[in-house]
Amino acid sequence: MNAIIKGVDICRQFPSGNKKIQVLNNVNVDFEEKTLTVLKGRSGSGKTTLMNILGTLDRPTSGRVFAFGEDITDLSEGKLDEIRKNNVSFVFQSVALMGTMSAYENVEFMLRIAKKPMDKERILHCLDLVGLSNRVYHMPYQLSGGEQQRVAIARAIVHRPKVIFADEPTAQLDSETSKVIMNMFHRIIEEEGVTVIMTTHDQNMMELADKVYTLDDGKIVSYVDNREGR
């Protein structure tokens, strides 16, 4: 199996007062290249925490994270910055666009950070992919929540990262649009060769995923590979 990202025995504790809460408990996950994997679970089950650890934003209390064939658990902040800049990108539950930049500029901004050429075609293409070709020069406050989320997705793919982490990207969208987004993810997996890891509550989304991990109380309780049935 060709795992592009892999978490081994991941534990994460958070201090809470003088107690410690065990949010993740010996989690083992791996993600295949060019697939769409969904992490599912009840609110507070530890999805975001796991994503943050896999996506280099957070470090596990114990356990190891492997990415792109390398153990990245103990890499320096600087090295992690490099990985974030080039290889992974995020779509957050909170939309987090740059408020003073237009949709176009927000997408362009990612290219700036990654120091990739700011190709107008590419930016427009990405915005087109998320269905925003008629909202290119709108400012974030002129966009609806869902539109903002889609700009964030365009931003996440524009510099051709290897992995996209999407934390409940469809939470604010109606089911129609959510489906569109899922299909779009599949399209970019095919077109761009990326790997998508996302979390969701939405039962309907599960069927559109390649693989589904279910988290409960910091533990992986089930694993489904939808492709087997296809």
Place this chain on the structure above:
Amino acid sequence: MLRFAIKKIFNNKALMLSLFAGILVAILISCTIPVYSAGISHRMLVTQLENYQNENKVSPGAVIISCSLAAFKQETGEGGVVDKFDSSANILNFNYCTDYLNASLFPELYMPEIVKSTSLSTTTMFAGDKRDTNKSNLNEVVLCSNDKLTEGIEIIDGRLPSGTLNDKGFVEVIISKATQSNTKFSVGNVLEVGMLKEDILEEYTDTDLSFEIVGIFDYVSSAVNPIITNDSGNEIYVDYGLFFNELFVKKNLASKATWYFAGDYTKYNLDKIKNTINALDNLNNNLVVWGIAESAATVTPPIDQYQSYFDNVRAINVLLALFYTPILILVVFFIFMLSKFVVENDKNEIAMLNSRGAARKQIVLLYLLQGGLAVVAGILISPLLSLILCRFLGASSGFLEFAQRAPMKIVLSSSAYLFCFFAGVLTILTMLLPVYNAAKIEIVQHKRNRVKSSVLGTVLLGVLTFVCAGVSAYSYYVLVMQQGGLFTAGGSIQPLAYVFLISFFAFVALFFVLLYPLFLKLILLITKKKLSASIYSAFSRISRMEIREKFIAIFLTLTVAIGVFSSISARTLNGNIQSSIRYQYPCDIITDVKYYAPVGSQNQVLRPYLFEDVEGVESTKVTLGNEPSVNTRFGKRLNYNLTFMGITPDEFSSIVEWDDTILPQPLSYYLDLIKNQPEGCIISENTAKVLGNVEVGDTVLIRPDAALRGMSVINSPVLAIVEAWPTYYADVEAVSGENESNFLVVVNNSAIEKISDNLPHQVWMNTDKSIAELKRLTIERGAQNGTSARLENVINGKREVYLGEINPVRQAVNGSLSLGFIAVMLICAIGFIIYWMISIKSRTLQIGTMRALGMSFKNIFSMIMCEECLLCVSSIVLGVGAGILSGVLFAPLLQSAFTQMGQMPPYRIMFQFTDLIKLAIIIIVLLAVSVVAASIMLKRIKAASAIKLGEE
């Protein structure tokens, strides 16, 4: 509710601390203004009246009437004329006079009483010990009494005298230490007192009175009654009541009465000045009517000086108000900005409270409590702090210079508390305004409204900018072109001056906020492709200035501009006063020497120079000429109002102190001209004009002495035409008609001596000798040279320079501008730091996102620094520019603030580079602090948790 408010304050420590500091500074400044103004006016009074006190040895609030009772023409009371020699007349007169003073004079002074006393004394008599029967050891004494004696003395031996005759029938008395050592009397002596007739002590009454010395006294150091402390060493003090009854009523021995009243002149009620003047006139009339006008020694308060003192106080207060106005406006703006920041910071919380159904009233109340706590604390602390601050400012010897000086009398007046209170109330109101607005808007609505309001806001801002520009230009035009000065005829400041200052600053700040984003957008457009992520995002953020950025930009621009404005105003006032003094008094002493022909002699008056080789005196002769005149070959002639000055260039240059920036060339340049071409002359601009536009190189004919024969003329090429010269400046007042101007021509003494070496002259000198010494020296030297010479019209430059340094106007301006500068920098610092704290804090999500997108800590840090440069550094630079511009525009208006200083050299606008350096240091420190603070705050932001924050 209160608990919740306190909890909120503790949850938000750093922000609340800064907010509190801001409120404290605001209240402190408001409170300091009245305290400081009062301190300054008081010191001014002291400066102005201390001469009076030194010369007269009495307080300017004192009335002293001292007269011989026998001098009264007649009985003054209403009981009709009594025989002057009737023993009761003196008592009637005395009582009448006392009643009159108490009822009609002292209350009319309108000063709170400090001391009031009445003294009675006998004529000089002789006293000897009773046991000394042949009266071989008699002493001249005066029996006296004063109703307030015990307040000014302390008994060092024995005790106080009794108010009645003692059991032996003696009058008990006390004497001062001086009297004791003069007379050798001491405690226990019983004295016989009487007149001396042919060397025999003659009893002065039918009944003997014996005086027993029961005590020796000394004066207490805090004695305020000069009537008591005026000790001739022959006073024997009797209890006042006893004196009055036994010596005055029964024996008519009192010959002299002295009434003394000292009021607190610092509390004089100027509104009553007419009454006071009337009362004093009335007193003088009465003294004449009573017949004691000549014999009485009277001292009354110098009311004319009061008038000018209070005029000065008013002028200074007006000036102070002018300087404080922009600062106070800034303070209000500052508080408004702070609370706006706080509210914006709490936006989510407010929305949450809102959604939980909290009424708007409750939210406002919550903030009222929060602000109220800070304000109450501020009101409690700031009066004390302001005392300390004023003490510090009271030592100001120049702008931002503090020297040890006699401390200023600083008291917390009721107006200080009043100011303090109002500042507090204003602070709360200002704080609540943004809260009130925020409390009604829900978050969603807020977001939607933004588009509309930003367009509308820009239009409004543009209109406002133009209005401000128009108003400031118009008010400046009116001030400069039409009214020609800062002061109204009544001596107060043109209200337009405030309008100008405020609208000018507002214009600059608004213009900046309006144009700067456009400018940045333009740069962004041009350089877009090349910018790194951090610089790009900084540009994008600042070029789309949000309300908070606008506020801080306006604020920084204003603070810095006001700081620089203060500095320029202070330097200009100081510098011009300084150089005007230096210029009017270029050396220690300038004096005329008047020579008189020996009595009875018909000889011509000889005027030898008497100050050659005087030890300790460096001097030069400045020839004055005698009705001098100048004419051109073409017949233009000038022989009035002409200052003729014959100088010896080398000596002149070593004696005269001169500010070389006044003229286009340093003084030495002109002196060299006249030294190298001794027959040449230097003339003033107006002289050149009156002589028909004479130019350098033309020759004029100078006749230094009208009495000399026709050939005594210097044929003199004009070497230079100057605007000013030591002690000379064309009279500013006389601009109306040329005929009234004063003119100047300067020539070399050596050229004059060829015609006559006996012209009237002045002596200019630098010396440590006193004027009295110099006068004596002149008489001696004159005698040695066979003339009688006197110094006249002595101008004491040293003293004038000293007086200039302690000039209260100057001190007031320096102190207040220093205060302004410090205050402005303080709130600038606090505002700046708060802005950065809130700015970073409120952008936690954004910064976290950026980190997640792959920007390194360094990238983010450089983004923040770049924002700081774009926003703050540019505001500061603009502020400096605006400050300089406003200072330059405004400084000429300040000129009218001291035209009363007399002659002025060319008025110049001054700026001290060190002030800019001080400013730069403060700003660099601020930037450094903000860099450190920013990096600490940024380090704390963890992407994972930052993003989580945004989820809510």
